[in-house]
Amino acid sequence: MLHADRLTIVQNAAMKRVRSEAPALCPCGLAASYAQCCGRWHAGHVAPDAEKLMRSRYVAYVMNLEDYVLATWHASTRPAAGFVENANEKPATPKFTGLTVLAHTRTGVDTAIVEFIARYKSGGRAYRLHEISRFVHEQGRWWYNDGEVRDH
Ligand SMILES: [Zn+2]
Numbered sequence: 340m341l342h343a344d345r346l347t348i349v350q351n352a353a354m355k356r357v358r359s360e361a362p363a364l365c366p367c368g369l370a371a372s373y374a375q376c377c378g379r380w381h382a383g384h385v386a387p388d389a390e391k392l393m394r395s396r397y398v399a400y401v402m403n404l405e406d407y408v409l410a411t412w413h414a415s416t417r418p419a420a421g422f423v424e425n426a427n428e429k430p431a432t433p434k435f436t437g438l439t440v441l442a443h444t445r446t447g448v449d450t451a452i453v454e455f456i457a458r459y460k461s462g463g464r465a466y467r468l469h470e471i472s473r474f475v476h477e478q479g480r481w482w483y484n485d486g487e488v489r490d491h
Contacts, residue, residue: 365394397438
């Protein structure tokens, strides 16, 4: 009996170890590791479409990569540096917990919109952010321009 219990404990510990060593899925929700998904765009490769750019920007918020958030923001609407860090200093900082892309639509030769729901927790409560983001294609790459939050 004692032996069996010990064996169970050892097996559980081994399973935990395997689980923590497995490559984690990308926070953007696609079935790929971070390195093979948004990590490529964070590392400097150009995201091929507005949806991939949007996903990588969401992950940059999750990972507090403000440089990437700013570097993919169109110069005409880009905020000053420090806004992600300033936001994270607030006590009720939202913690993003998941992303669902509802639609990715090309609205013109150089424009696209991505509609998504980002789930987050703040102060122990769960919320959903429903946004339609607008992107523009310039200088051979996509840029985030602005977004419109949906209330429902
Ligand atoms: Zn990803």
